[in-house]
Amino acid sequence: MSDDVRFCSRCGGPMAMRRIDDHVRAVCDRCGFVAYRNPAPAAGVILVESGSVLLVQRKFEPRAGMWTLPAGFVEYDEHVEECAVRETKEETDLDVVLDGLFGAYMAMDDPRVRVVLLLYKCHRVGGELRAGDDASDARFFPLNQTPQEIAFKAHEQALEDLRRR
Numbered sequence: 001m002s003d004d005v006r007f008c009s010r011c012g013g014p015m016a017m018r019r020i021d022d023h024v025r026a027v028c029d030r031c032g033f034v035a036y037r038n039p040a041p042a043a044g045v046i047l048v049e050s051g052s053v054l055l056v057q058r059k060f061e062p063r064a065g066m067w068t069l070p071a072g073f074v075e076y077d078e079h080v081e082e083c084a085v086r087e088t089k090e091e092t093d094l095d096v097v098l099d100g101l102f103g104a105y106m107a108m109d110d111p112r113v114r115v116v117l118l119l120y121k122c123h124r125v126g127g128e129l130r131a132g133d134d135a136s137d138a139r140f141f142p143l144n145q146t147p148q149e150i151a152f153k154a155h156e157q158a159l160e161d162l163r164r165r
Helices: 080-092 153-164
Strands: 015-020 023-028 040-049 052-058 071-073 094-107 115-127 135-142
Touching: 040 080, 040 094, 040 153, 052 080, 071 080, 071 115, 080 094, 080 115, 080 135, 094 153, 115 153
Parallel strands: 040 115
Antiparallel strands: 015 023, 040 052, 040 071, 052 135, 094 115
């Protein structure tokens, strides 16, 4: 939801901007519904093989042509871990098994929405590496030679954390 919500999604009444809990929020004048703006959950993986990390190049905006870890938004009916495995398959054609949570990151620089990104360490169990879905390229980079053009700061931070571990 955005600050420009003009009509209530519940009753159709007019929305007004009001300060609630130290935030300006859209509130329905008729039924009192509050249109909270919450970040979207996303999940992805960190796959390291022979000292190199898997990255995908974005095919579409925002930031087409830049690199990210394999990741995407969690579907409404999907567990966050299922999302991480699904996004990896869609973007790289690799089958992976998760080995545990690597870290949680707050992405504030995605122009579409604020994002809570959960990244999992994983290992490959099948598939053949190739770009798919919304990726124009997928490949492994040595940890000390990743591209300069990382699309989102949360992914940059995760790569920095990976290098330190």
